[in-house]
Amino acid sequence: xxTRAAPxxxxxxxxxxLRKAKDRLIRGLCVAFTLLALVPLFSVLYYLTARxxxxxxxxxxxxxxxxxxxxxxxxxxxxxxxxxxxxxACLFGIPPGLLAGIYLAESGKGGLAKVIRFTADVLxxxxxxxxxxxxxxxxxxxxGRFSMLAGAVALAVLMVPTVTRTTEELMRxxxxxxxxxxxxxxxxxxxxxxxxxxxxxxxxxATGIMLAVARVAGETAPLLFTxxxxxxxxxxxxxxxxxxxxxxxxxxxxxxxxxxxxxxAAAFVxxxxxxxxxxxxxxLVRHRVKGR
Amino acid sequence: MCARALFxxxxxxxxxxxxxxxxxxxxxxxxxxxxxxxxxxxxxxYSKWTFEYYRQHPTVKINYQSIGxxxxxRQLLAETVDFGATDAPMTADERRKAPRTIHHIPATLGAVAxxxxxxxxxxxxxxxxxxxxxxLGEITSWNDPRIAEVNPGIALPxxxxxxxxxxxxxxxxxxxxDYLAKVSPRWKEQVGAGxxxxxxxGLGAKGNEGVSGQVKTTAGAIGYLELAYxxxxxxxxxxxxxxxxxxxxxxVKAVTAxxxxxxxxxxxxxxxxxxxxxxxxxxxxxxxxxxxxxxPKSAKAAALASFLLWSLRDGQRFAEKLHxxxxxxxxxxxxxxxxxxxxxxxxxxxx
Amino acid sequence: MxxxxxPPSIVRRTPRWLPLLGRSANPGDAVFRSVSRLFALxxxxxxxxxxxxxxxxxxESFKEFGWxxxxxxxxxxxxxxxxxxxxxxxxxxxxxxxxxxxxxxxxGIAIYLSELAPLWLRKPIGFLVELLAAVPSxxxxxxxxxxxxxxxxxTVEPALRSTLGFLPLFSGPNQGFGMLxxxxxxxxxxxxxxxxxxREVLQAVPANLREGAIALGATRWEVVRVGVLPYxxxxxxxxxxxxxxxxxxxxxxxxxxxxxxxxxxxxxxAPSYTMASVLANEFAEASQxxxxxxxxxxxxxxxxxxxxxxxxxxxxxxxxxxxxxKGAR
Numbered sequence: 001x002x003t004r005a006a007p008x009x010x011x012x013x014x015x016x017x018l019r020k021a022k023d024r025l026i027r028g029l030c031v032a033f034t035l036l037a038l039v040p041l042f043s044v045l046y047y048l049t050a051r052x053x054x055x056x057x058x059x060x061x062x063x064x065x066x067x068x069x070x071x072x073x074x075x076x077x078x079x080x081x082x083x084x085x086x087x088x089a090c091l092f093g094i095p096p097g098l099l100a101g102i103y104l105a106e107s108g109k110g111g112l113a114k115v116i117r118f119t120a121d122v123l124x125x126x127x128x129x130x131x132x133x134x135x136x137x138x139x140x141x142x143x144g145r146f147s148m149l150a151g152a153v154a155l156a157v158l159m160v161p162t163v164t165r166t167t168e169e170l171m172r173x174x175x176x177x178x179x180x181x182x183x184x185x186x187x188x189x190x191x192x193x194x195x196x197x198x199x200x201x202x203x204x205x206a207t208g209i210m211l212a213v214a215r216v217a218g219e220t221a222p223l224l225f226t227x228x229x230x231x232x233x234x235x236x237x238x239x240x241x242x243x244x245x246x247x248x249x250x251x252x253x254x255x256x257x258x259x260x261x262x263x264x265a266a267a268f269v270x271x272x273x274x275x276x277x278x279x280x281x282x283x284l285v286r287h288r289v290k291g292r
Numbered sequence: 293m294c295a296r297a298l299f300x301x302x303x304x305x306x307x308x309x310x311x312x313x314x315x316x317x318x319x320x321x322x323x324x325x326x327x328x329x330x331x332x333x334x335x336x337x338y339s340k341w342t343f344e345y346y347r348q349h350p351t352v353k354i355n356y357q358s359i360g361x362x363x364x365x366r367q368l369l370a371e372t373v374d375f376g377a378t379d380a381p382m383t384a385d386e387r388r389k390a391p392r393t394i395h396h397i398p399a400t401l402g403a404v405a406x407x408x409x410x411x412x413x414x415x416x417x418x419x420x421x422x423x424x425x426x427x428l429g430e431i432t433s434w435n436d437p438r439i440a441e442v443n444p445g446i447a448l449p450x451x452x453x454x455x456x457x458x459x460x461x462x463x464x465x466x467x468x469x470d471y472l473a474k475v476s477p478r479w480k481e482q483v484g485a486g487x488x489x490x491x492x493x494g495l496g497a498k499g500n501e502g503v504s505g506q507v508k509t510t511a512g513a514i515g516y517l518e519l520a521y522x523x524x525x526x527x528x529x530x531x532x533x534x535x536x537x538x539x540x541x542x543x544v545k546a547v548t549a550x551x552x553x554x555x556x557x558x559x560x561x562x563x564x565x566x567x568x569x570x571x572x573x574x575x576x577x578x579x580x581x582x583x584x585x586x587x588p589k590s591a592k593a594a595a596l597a598s599f600l601l602w603s604l605r606d607g608q609r610f611a612e613k614l615h616x617x618x619x620x621x622x623x624x625x626x627x628x629x630x631x632x633x634x635x636x637x638x639x640x641x642x643x
Numbered sequence: 644m645x646x647x648x649x650p651p652s653i654v655r656r657t658p659r660w661l662p663l664l665g666r667s668a669n670p671g672d673a674v675f676r677s678v679s680r681l682f683a684l685x686x687x688x689x690x691x692x693x694x695x696x697x698x699x700x701x702x703e704s705f706k707e708f709g710w711x712x713x714x715x716x717x718x719x720x721x722x723x724x725x726x727x728x729x730x731x732x733x734x735x736x737x738x739x740x741x742x743x744x745x746x747x748x749x750x751g752i753a754i755y756l757s758e759l760a761p762l763w764l765r766k767p768i769g770f771l772v773e774l775l776a777a778v779p780s781x782x783x784x785x786x787x788x789x790x791x792x793x794x795x796x797x798t799v800e801p802a803l804r805s806t807l808g809f810l811p812l813f814s815g816p817n818q819g820f821g822m823l824x825x826x827x828x829x830x831x832x833x834x835x836x837x838x839x840x841x842r843e844v845l846q847a848v849p850a851n852l853r854e855g856a857i858a859l860g861a862t863r864w865e866v867v868r869v870g871v872l873p874y875x876x877x878x879x880x881x882x883x884x885x886x887x888x889x890x891x892x893x894x895x896x897x898x899x900x901x902x903x904x905x906x907x908x909x910x911x912x913a914p915s916y917t918m919a920s921v922l923a924n925e926f927a928e929a930s931q932x933x934x935x936x937x938x939x940x941x942x943x944x945x946x947x948x949x950x951x952x953x954x955x956x957x958x959x960x961x962x963x964x965x966x967x968x969k970g971a972r
Contacts, residue, residue, distance in 0.1 A: 019862050019865065020862060022862070022864060023862035023863055023864040023865070026864040027755075027759055027863065027864065029751060030751045030752070030754055030755035030759055031755060032751075033747065033748045033751030033752055033755070034751065034752045034755050034756070034760075034768060034772075036748055037748055037749075037752055037772055037775065037834055037838070038768075038771055038772070040775065040831045041771060041772075041774060041775050041778075043786070043790065044778055044782065044783070044786045047786055047789070047790055048782070048786075051789075066343065067336070067339040067340040067342075067343040067344075068335065068336035068339050068340070068520075068524060068614075069336060069340070069524055069614065070340075095682075096682040096685055096686075097682075099678065099679045099681075099682035099683070100679065100682045100683040100685065100686055102679050103676075103679035103680050103682065103683040104683060106679075107676055107679075107680075112680075112683075113683075115687065116683045116684070116686055116687055118953070118957065119686050119687045119690045120686050121953050121956075121957070122690055122949065122950055122953050123686060123689065123690050125888045125892070125949045125952065125953055126690075126693070126892070126946060126949055127891070127892025127893075127894065127919050127945055127946075127949065128892065128894065129892070129894045129919045129922045129923055129942075130693070130697070130892075130922070130942045130945055130946055131693075132926075133697070133922060133926055133938075133939070133942050134692075134693045134696055134697070136926075136927075137696055137700065138692075138696070140372055141370060141372070144370075144371050144372060145327065145372050145373075146327065146372055146373075157689065160685075160686060160689075161686065164683075164686065188669035188671050188672055189669065189672045189675075190669070190671045190672045190674075190675035190676070191671070193675070194675075214777060215777075217779075218778075218779025218780065218781065218782070219779070219780075220779070220780060220781040220894075220895045221780070221894040221895055221919070221923055224923060224926075224927065225926060225927050228327075228329075228357060229355075229357050230355045231339065231342060231343075231355050231356065231357075232325075232346065232353040232355055233353075235321075235323055235325050235353070239325055239327075240327055240355060240357075245779060245781045245895075248781050248782065248785060249781050249784065249895060249899075250501075252781070252784060252785045252788055252789075252899065253497075253498060253499065253501050253502045253505055253788070253899065254499075254501035254504075254505065256501075256524055256525065260789070263785055264785070267781075267782045267785050270779060270782065271778060271779070271782055274777050274778070274779065275774065275777060278773075278774065278777045282770065359927055359928060360927075360928045362928035362929065362930045363927045363928035363930075365930045366927070366928060366929060366930040367927070369930070385931070386930055452816040454816055454818050459903040459904075459924050459925075483721075484721045484722075485721075486720065486721040487720075487930070488720035488721065488925075488934075489719075489720070489721055490717065490718065490719035490720070490721060490722065491904070494904065494914075495818060495820060495902045495903070495904055495914045496902065496903035496904045496914065496916070496924075497903065498898075498903065498924055505788070506820065509788075509792065509793060509796075509819070510796070510818050510819065510820070511796075512816070513818075
């Protein structure tokens with residue numbers, strides 16, 4: 001592809017040489033920038049593995065954290081807590097996001113749809129810490145306690161706009177003929193939407209949702225004032241719950257060596273989980289593309 | 293397909309989260325969850341206590357999070373936690389905002405150590421004047437003659453001083469600034485004392501953990517933090533000049549000396565900084581747990597009162613090992629009487 | 644796609660009286676439409692509720708300080724005087740610094756991946772760059788505290804001082820925690836956002852523009868400069884604005900690296916503070932009403948800036964899609 005440029009000028013022309021040199025320089029720069037961007041990625045992955053993997057053992061997955069000064073212990077409660085929070089957030093966030101996305105894609109041509117599309121974009125851009133502040137006032141103060149519920153709601157608020165916009169965009173990609181075929185068979189429009197349009201778009205939407213899940217699984221800021229943290233196992237949806245990101249933060253800024261070790265181990269586990277989600281999501285897309 | 297997927301997610305979540313009802317007395321399936329938040333100063337001790345207490349009483353889980361004294365007071369006032377913790381007693385303004393009476397329960401005694409990071413200087417002395425001048429930004433280099441004056445025979449490096457302070461609302465800051473305001477009129481006038489200050493100079497870090505981490509990673513840094521953190525993080529500590537003119541490094545003994553001879557008033561709160569007792573470390577303080585006199589949930593109230601009594605007797609033996617000073621005997625007796633007065637719905641909290 | 648091949652077997656006829664119910668020809672349609680509209684409206688309600696709640700909480704601070712809140716440099720919880728300028732300064736400067744560092748690199752990557760790289764290399768490298776976006780903020784913070792900050796303090800900052808030390812930008816003690824470290828970590832975090840959006844924009848440029856330039860004998864770079872970039876410019880600006888939005892709201896990593904000091908300093912080595920960081924540090928802890936109201940006002944300001952950026956980004960995107968419609972068809 002790179003040799004496709006067919007020179008109209010003589011190769012001996014000096015201005016042509018200059019242009020060629022400039023071309024090579026810019027290409028070199030682009031390659032250098034690309035390599036430069038990969039340096040932090042590999043550095044992060046290297047340190048996560050080098051420092052984190054040593055702390056990942058059976059106790060890490062099965063035990064509660066120990067008090068300051070006592071070595072050992074694990075982060076079992078944070079791992080389960082993170083899973084609970086993300087699961088609940090999916091439950092609260094996916095259905096509204098899907099439905100709103102369907103609305104925008106199928107019947108959203110008017111002014112209302114424009115306004116909602118815009119607010120969804122705004123919500124997607126709202127800093128996650130402000131969502132935490134909002135949910136603190138909405139749920140923590142009114143219920144009188146920090147809780148898993150509040151944390152999950154905060155994460156769900158972050159998921160909704162992503163799910164909505166992904167759903168809308170992918171449903172719009174579904175060819176109009178499919179809808180017309182459905183309608184032509186006499187199916188009511190809502191069944192066409194759910195059974196044909198949504199179903200066709202579903203693999204793509206699933207990818208979008210997985211990416212949204214991967215994003216909220218690493219969120220810390222909105223959990224600080226909502227899910228709070230817990231040194232023990234969580235005892236219910238209305239109790240504070242520990243999560244991996246918050247625990248990483250607490251341990252990272254602590255002065256204790258064994259807590260630093262735990263923070264690296266937790267970060268390693270979290271990143272591995274997120275990468276698996278990301279890679280799966282992408283494979284899903286590739287599979288779909290090949291299927292066509 | 294979509295509905296089915298959602299159903300499975302829902303089922304998974306329900307099985308993960310579980311559905312246990314909360315009894316009206318505040319327990320969940322016979323287990324009492326107490327949530328507390330506040331001071332980072334005594335966190336190493338409190339985390340030890342809650343862990344040990346859970347070992348001995350598996351039906352009581354006490355979740356203490358060190359979010360800073362300011363946070364402890366705020367969350368207690370908002371009643372989002374069952375108890376708070378602070379190093380600086382609540383201000384009159386904060387007390388006014390309380391929906392019900394709040395008691396200060398002295399839990400332990402600690403020292404605010406001044407840590408520094410100068411690998412070439414194994415021991416360092418500072419007077420109260422030089423310390424306040426460093427924090428006021430008047431002394432900016434380690435080889436300043438005013439520092440050299442109290443450190444005869446020590447080669448001080450020509451290095452800038454990085455002042456580290458607490459960025460969050462902190463009882464440690466309150467104790468430290470209470471001391472500086474007592475010894476330096478200029479500090480009192482320009483900065484004052486309180487949990488959050490407008491610092492003339494320096495780098496903010498969150499929590500005792502944050503300050504300690506910052507001092508540890510920054511050459512030429514100076515910071516103030518709870519003594520226990522100095523030891524767990526293996527930092528260098530300044531010997532401070534006390535009112536009797538002795539240079540004292542913070543230690544459990546020097547804190548006990550600072551508290552000796554100071555009687556607790558009815559409020560159970562007092563300041564013991566800049567103590568006149570011989571051998572006393574000048575920046576020492578009581579640390580308090582904060583509880584409502586009346587907790588509406590009976591099971592929680594009983595568990596909290598029992599834990600407080602346990603901490604006053606059994607808990608004190610963990611103090612010294614973690615570099616806190618155990619409460620003097622007469623203080624324990626005085627505080628115990630107060631804990632026994634705690635109520636739930638007007639009835640005594642303890643059976 | 645398989646679902647399309649087995650259409651439902653029962654085909655119902657619509658009763659003639661149904662149109663009377665409303666615009667829809669089927670009661671199911673009406674119900675489905677209103678349910679989905681309800682959830683769409685939920686998003687609107689959520690955003691309005693957030694704005695209202697913050698405005699309500701900030702009222703006391705606004706009454707006390709008025710517009711002076713934005714211009715005052717003093718953040719003094721003891722004296723109960725609050726001014727947001729140092730946080731606005733810290734947020735804006737750290738984000739601009741991040742853009743300065745990230746934009747050339749991100750555009751370089753985007754151009755390389757969409758125009759220059761061998762085809763087999765495009766996918767894997769694109770994927771790796773996007774992985775940068777998947778790493779959570781707190782993990783960048785952890786890496787920043789233990790890897791980046793020591794590196795800045797011992798290597799990068801002394802080198803900058805010895806070469807460019809005559810500028811006030813690179814003066815003062817090097818601590819590793821400050822504006823520069825904050826800007827660098829932000830740059831790393833927004834880089835994948837900018838590069839992947841830019842790449843999409845470049846790929847959307849119609850092929851005939853490239854082919855025209857090639858036909859004139861342009862080199863690959865000239866094709867990009869003359870044929871592709873002018874067309875893609877508004878979209879690229881949109882990508883940069885998206886990156887800026889992410890930088891402004893970023894919380895954890897920058898809180899762990901910027902030094903958390905509400906002060907305006909000319910030096911990039913000096914500690915600073917951002918609006919999001921002060922919320923993370925002080926929101927759970929402010930025990931005075933006015934302090935809390937001041938924090939709520941900061942959160943409102945942050946929200947307003949996000950809104951503004953979104954409007955600008957929208958307008959740009961609108962411009963691109965209009966251009967696309969004209970140029971491509």
